[in-house]
Amino acid sequence: MTSEALARRLKARARTEGFTAAGLCRPDAIPDAPRRLSEFLAADFHGQMNWLAERSHWREDPRALWPEARSILMLAEAYTPGENPLTLLDQREIGAISAYARGRDYHDLVKKRLKRLGRWLVSETGCEIKVFVDTAPVMEKPLGQAAGLGWQGKHTNLLGRHLGNWFFLGAIFTTLDLPPDPPEREHCGSCRACLDICPTNAFPAPFRLDARRCISYLTIEHHGPVDEELRPLMGNRIYGCDDCLAICPWNKFAQEARETGYLGRAEQMRPRLADLVALNDAGFREVFSGSPIKRIGRNRFVRNVLYAIGNSGDPALEAAARPLLDDPDPVVADAARWAISCLAQAQPDCAAPVSPAHGRDRA
Incomplete structure (x- = not known):
């Protein structure tokens, strides 16, 4: 099987497992990340999140985190809320909780899905993998853009033309050499x-x-x-x-959440x-x-x-x-x-x- 055919099968399997979108990139696909992270830390914009600085050498370059990795599969999982969260802000007797946190912990749900997909890939190819969802020093948003899932908007979150911005990100690092997808470019235009x-x-x-x-x-x-x-x-x-x-206008293309645990x-x-x-x-x-x-x-x-x-x-x-x-x-x-x-x-x-x-x- 060619690497191109395997990549197509892998993305199809990701959708079968419940992911909304999938894309591939190389571990060296975010060369601008060290400079951007360094500027962020130098400005003290990270506040009390000292772990960003303490593990910046891994965060800046996926190759430092796992040198054996040859490809990274980036995955998006929609959690689109059923109502506009902004409507809660007028109801002062209640507390407004971010939409992503109203259901079960996404770390658990996304990681289980990543592991199922990873086991399938290992069984098919014998490769080695590592899976990550938010808790490791991985710059998911730049990698997501490099893999074509979307772009980092003016609010610094990842959003996509076919995804909106209501989605979680997960990553599978693999020793397989798979063809990368074209990176996405920014489409915010003059909107602020x-x-x-x-x-x-x-x-x-x-x-x-x-x-x-x-x-x-x-x-x-x-x-x-x-x-x-x-x-x-x-x-x-x-x-x-x-x-x-x-408030993002691209949410008119947001995908419906398939995981009931996010309800x-x-x-x-x-x-x-x-x-x-x-x-x-x-x-x-x-x-x-x-x-x-x-x-x-x-x-x-x-x-x-x-x-x-x-x-x-x-x-x-x-x-x-x-x-x-x-x-x-x-x-x-x-x-x-x-x-x-x-x-x-x-x-x-x-x-x-x-x-x-x-x-x-x-x-």
Whole structure:
């Protein structure tokens, strides 16, 4: 069998396994990655994500991570939400959870699919493989562009003409020498919808992200208290932020999610802030068992919920926040004090404005 025929069979098998799209590239296909990563780190845009710098030598070059690799299969798996996440931002009594985190943990679901596909490839060819999904020092987005799946938009996320931008990425490194696909070029044009909608102005320029101002970073990766300047801008977003994804016009081509595990659980679609803020550690673990939310822990999650309560403008939520004034975690106690102060003062800067032009007709 020729390498071209094997590549076609491999991509067809990937779709059979449930992946939305697949493409191939060489391990040396992202020569610009070291410079871009170095500039990102030098600007301190990574915030507290020190692991980006600590493993940058692997991240910059897939050949350093596994020298035996000859080809990389990049795979996209759609998780397109059934509703526009921007509609949740007006409902201040609930918490807005990023669409990707409302169901089962994608790490588990994507990796199982990758392993099934990898076992098939090994059985057919006897090659060696390694599979990766988000937890290893692999630059999935540049590799996805090199493999033709899409391009990194002005919001720095990968999006595709036939995918939109609601999809996860996985990678299979293999010792097989397979023909690469043409890389995708950028198709954002003059559009800047994703830049303009960002509540915290986290994009200092198109194609550049300052994670220190990104709500996804602040609610998930950032330890300790969030700067008071940024808290009002977080609105009711308690885990992640979908604004720049949801506003993208290319979502009119988004593929429907095939994996039912990504469908939002009832308790995570429109969770009441009053219920979430009352969670202790055991309750948090029970509610978010099997969810990616579980990894940030109860304290950071309740911190986020308290910021949302402070932004709600609903004085009835003060009673739910008050018991947290004596929380053993000082960051949670600080968030409770801030929330109660905002509700009591009812100052305009304590109620975050909803992102402008929700773009419900564009997502």
